[in-house]
Amino acid sequence: MPEIEIPVGPQHPALKEPESFRFEVDGEIVKSVDIRLGYVHRGIEKACQDRTWVQAVYLIERICGICSHSHTTCFCQAVEEIAGIEVPRRARFIRSLFGEMERIHSHLLWLGLAGHEVGFDSLFMYAWHDREIILDALESISGNRVNYGMNTIGGVRRDVTEKDVDELGRALDLLEERVKYYTDVALNEATFRSRLEGVGKITREQAIDLGTVGPTARSAGVDVDLRRDDPYAAYDEIPFRVITADGGDLLAAAVVRLGEIEESLKIIRYIIENLPDGPIAVKAPRRIPAGEACSRYEAPRGEDIHYVRSGGGDKPLRVKVRAPTLANINAVAQSMRGARVADIPIIIAGIDPCFSCTDRMVRLDDVSSGRTEVLTWAQLSARCRASR
Amino acid sequence: MGADVVSVEDREKFPSEAEVARKIKSACDGMMLSVQRLSRRRVWIEMPSGEVRAFFERVKKLWPALHLSTITGLDSGSEIEVIYHFDVDNVLVNLRVKLDANTPKVDTICDILPVSDAYERELHDVLGIEFAGRTSTPRLVLPDSWPEGSYPLRNVPKGDEKHA
Amino acid sequence: MLEKIVALSRKASPWVAHFNSGGCNACDIEVMATITPRFDVERLGIQLKGSPRHADILICTGPVTGQIRERLLRIYHQMPQPKYVVAVGSCALSGGVFHGCYNVMGGVDQVIPVDVYVPGCPPRPDAIIAGIAKVLDKMQEDALSKDGREREVDHGC
Structure with a gap:
């Protein structure tokens, strides 16, 4: 044929x-x-060389609208390492808080799209409806639904108030209940299960050989998570579980992502209960001393890596970004x-491209x-x- | 499903960056390898460009689950630097090699680490680095209409910078 | 007369195609959000369609990259007359934050004619709906005007 x-x-x-x-x-x-x-391909790496350090943060934020906080955190961490800036503890907690809120919104987005791709549009509508809960929380703290503009070199730009914490607490109650329901749907709904089970399968060995990262690797049983393996922001103080599954198929990917939402909700609870007092940023110099650094971040889709080199001026010499997809x-x-x-x-949607x-x-x-x-x-x- | 809650003690069990650097050094006995500096969970090393393949063959043998994160290229004026970032034992190792700016050329590691395929092609696109041993280096990021021989990330562009 | 009725009824239920012309995804998820329960444009008779051949309105997000330019033109040509274009997001308007990047054309209107511009980085779903509503007004105007609307870009793909 x-x-x-x-x-x-x-x-x-x-x-x-x-x-x-x-x-x-x-x-x-x-x-x-x-x-x-x-x-x-827009040529962002080159454009960074024509921007000042602070301008570059906003350009980096627009590499991707879904993982905008991931990219800026990763970039700021690299710059802070070069300049030897010690980020205040409260700022590190707020960075982790936003990182986890972003993970929840990204994973719910994935769940909805996965439902849409297998012809289960009710799930798409439900998941995106509940995603608005977390978007509202993001908006009430940062003022934006998608590109939050929270990060700056030396810390974060907006503080989390008592009122935000209360609102967030209520949002978490609601989401916890909804996520339980989605986990039930993913594991027990026959049509959804049969469209995902055994589809898009990779073995653990393939996952390692192909260099997969994030939930794609974890769903094939590879136990990697940079929040634990190379802790940044406040993750060295936060207890959490790394969710893995061993199916390697798309059902396992759904299980891992839903498990991660649950885990993220717990992390957010821990953060708002243990949010330290203090300043949210330190002033960064306009010129960053010469040097280089490489920073890694566990984005919702996996390992995000930024390499930054400074020549001692007010603009970066080189910024290199490798995104998880x-x-x-x-x-x-x-x-x-x-x-x-x-x-x-x-299958294309499976890696959350x-x-x-x-x-x-x-x-x-x-x-x-x-x-x-x-x-x-x-x-x-x-x-x-x-x-x- | 899932490992237990991570405690601070677990994290302290990870091999230190000094330990990883020592292991790499002993595995690459006889190579011109220098450890430049160590920072928190990072090792920076440098070596001549001719030994990259031999280096990765030995390191891969030592850590079969080695994860190549990416390859960075940068034009520092007099020379072109290529930095291989890879993860072993939760330490990010950054291997730097320096190439001649006029004819940047280094051996491919595609057959040792298949993931490097995309990273090598990207560097070929934006910096014009030749990877010896590849059958072809097709376009990855630049549009099909981009002029040949023009590399956007070179400091002094060799071709016409402005895209038609 | 019949043509007038067709043109007016088009306004009651316009079909929309969405094309990412090199954007960062932020506008795209907001465009997607407009069809989900919170915003729900379907109550206005608007449906998001997969094929540009069925669409009355093209929503473009992104500054138009070198590689996407030809595809954008091709998609525009595939749409039936009369066609309307909404540029969503700052970079679809002018290139925005990517202005001056080597692989960026700097706005959708550099390649195809645009009817409505929705600013914001990204605009809220409400703003996108307001933008589409503006196009509907324009549709009505064109339907009632004497010679209707026929338009094509000169430079072929």
Whole structure:
């Protein structure tokens, strides 16, 4: 049977972001996938070199609208390390607080989209409805729903008041109940389960070899979490569990993410009960002394890493960002092999992709010989023509 | 499902950065390797560009679960630096090699660590670094219409900076 | 006469296509949020559609990157007449924070004509709905005007 190519993207109903996939299918089964990224490449790393240190924070915030706090925290930590700035304890707690609120909103967003991709739109509506609870809390503290603008070099820009803490407490009560319900749905609802179970599977060895990070790695049983392994902000003082599962499929990914929401709710409770007094920021110099640092952050999607070099001026010499989706995209290519066409959207959604952070790559997995080659699209189509 | 609550004592059981640096040094006996500095959970090392492959072969043997986080490239004027960031035992090791600015070239580590594929291609796009041993280095981040031989992150762009 | 009725009824239930032209996702999740229960644009007869070939309104988010430019043009050409474009977010308006970046065109209106601009980084879902409502007014105006509305960009893709 001749193999057929199916192009998906850059504009496609199942994808909310522009990226282009070409699937080679044999009947209903995906043989190989070819991914072209770069549609959202804006040149932020270069633009940072033309901005002052403080301006760069706001540019970095707009790498990605969903993990905006992750990127700025990661960047500010690197700059603070170079400048030798000691961030006040209260500021570190507020950073962790926002990090966890962001994780909850991101994971609920994922749950909704996963429901949408498997045709379970009620779950999409429910999850996004409850996501508004956490967005309201974020808005009442920071003034913004999406790009919070909380971080600055040396601390945070807005304080958390007694009133915010009360409101947050009430929001947590509500969310705790809802998350219990979603966990019940994910584990027991037959249609949802059967669309996720065994789909998009990777083994623990593959997860390590492919360099996956975050919930994608944890759902395959790899016990990594930078909040524990390389503690930043206030995580060295906060007790929490690292959630892992061993299925490696999308059901395991849902279980891990729901478990993480529950854990994040507990972390937020701990933070608001133990929020230390004191200043929320120290003044950072306009010129950062020469030096370099590398900072890591456990974003909702996994390890985010920023490398920053200063030449002693008021602008960075080099800022390098590696967002988690670039590390996880290999897992998509891997788990796509042998999948059914109908499962394509949910497998892509499975890693919770964020292409505005990522942008990249073309890859061909040769199923028959087990070799992996890297080809351009032109080479690939030439090869397809030759094989017919 | 899930490990127990992390305590402060657990964290103290992690190998220290000095221990990791010592292990790397003994594994790479006979190589021109220098440990530049240690900071909290970070090790910074430098070596000549010719030995990168041999280095990763040995380190991978020592830590099979080695996680390559990313590869950074930067143009510091007289030379181009390539920094490999990888995680072993929860310590982030940063390996720096320096390349000639006119003909930046280093061996690929794609076959040792397949994840490096995307990172190498990105550096080829934005800095024009050649990775010897690769069959091809297709575009990753730049648009198809971007002019050949122009690298946005070079300090003095070799081609026409302005994109048509 | 019949055409007038068709044009007026289009306003009652416009279909919207959403395209991320290189944005950071923030506007995109806010556009998605407009169809969820809290904001719920479907009560205004507005439906988010997957294909631009079925859409009356194109919502664009993002500053338009070099790689996306051609696709944006192609999508615009695929839409049936009359077509309306809403640019959502500061960077879709002018490039915003990405102004001057090497791979950024600097706004949707550099590539295709835009009818309504919704500022904000990102705009709240309420603002996006207000923007769409503005387009509906424009639709009515065009429907009632003498020669309706026919428009195409000159530079082909």
